[in-house]
Amino acid sequence: DIELAIKVVIVGNGGVGKSSMIQRYCKGIFTKDYKKTIGVDFLERQIEIDGEDVRIMLWDTAGQEEFDCITKAYYRGAQASVLVFSTTDRASFEAVKDWKRKVENECNEIPTVIVQNKIDLIEQAVVSADEVETLARQLNCRLIRTSVKEDINVASVFRYLATKCQQL
Numbered sequence: 001d002i003e004l005a006i007k008v009v010i011v012g013n014g015g016v017g018k019s020s021m022i023q024r025y026c027k028g029i030f031t032k033d034y035k036k037t038i039g040v041d042f043l044e045r046q047i048e049i050d051g052e053d054v055r056i057m058l059w060d061t062a063g064q065e066e067f068d069c070i071t072k073a074y075y076r077g078a079q080a081s082v083l084v085f086s087t088t089d090r091a092s093f094e095a096v097k098d099w100k101r102k103v104e105n106e107c108n109e110i111p112t113v114i115v116q117n118k119i120d121l122i123e124q125a126v127v128s129a130d131e132v133e134t135l136a137r138q139l140n141c142r143l144i145r146t147s148v149k150e151d152i153n154v155a156s157v158f159r160y161l162a163t164k165c166q167q168l
């Protein structure tokens with residue numbers, strides 16, 4: 001039986017790979033245009049940490065992040081958050097601070113990771129490793145570099161957050 005259930009919110013500009021990350025983590029799939037075929041806004045996955053069953057509940061934003069109108073309901077009760085930006089999208093990197101503030105306004109201080117996604121496109125990077133590390137230090141968040149496409153480090157994001165929540 002489940003001893004711990006954690007609601008995780010995943011925020012960041014449109015196009016950084018949030019929906020893809022949820023699909024990848026919960027269903028093990030990656031498609032270029034999943035939205036046209038699968039219309040889901042909530043998925044979950046069960047994992048085991050130190051012998052304890054943990055349910056990770058992931059909420060997706062249905063594109064409304066572009067209009068700056070993510071509702072309070074989206075954040076309500078969130079115990080952890082993921083701030084995602086894309087390796088190939090400078091504006092999404094610069095927005096990470098704002099996303100952190102939004103989460104803090106709604107949820108106070110919760111375990112949070114900064115995710116640099118699309119690391120498979122590192123050749124086309126528009127942010128330097130240095131800048132990213134500096135931002136993570138400033139915001140006092142763990143930084144994890146992922147490729148949802150290549151399935152690199154996606155599971156470690158949620159394992160890290162679940163471990164943090166378990167320790168609280």
Ligand code: GDP
Binds near residue numbers: 019020117148149
């Ligand atoms: P969202 O708007 O943040 O939910 O982003 P989506 O999940 O809809 O992804 C936007 C686009 O980026 C889609 O075409 C995805 O296939 C693509 N994408 C997502 N993750 C990766 C990744 O790790 N690498 C690459 N190359 N493309 C990705």
Ligand code: MG
Binds near residue numbers: 018019020061062063
């Ligand atoms: Mg999306």
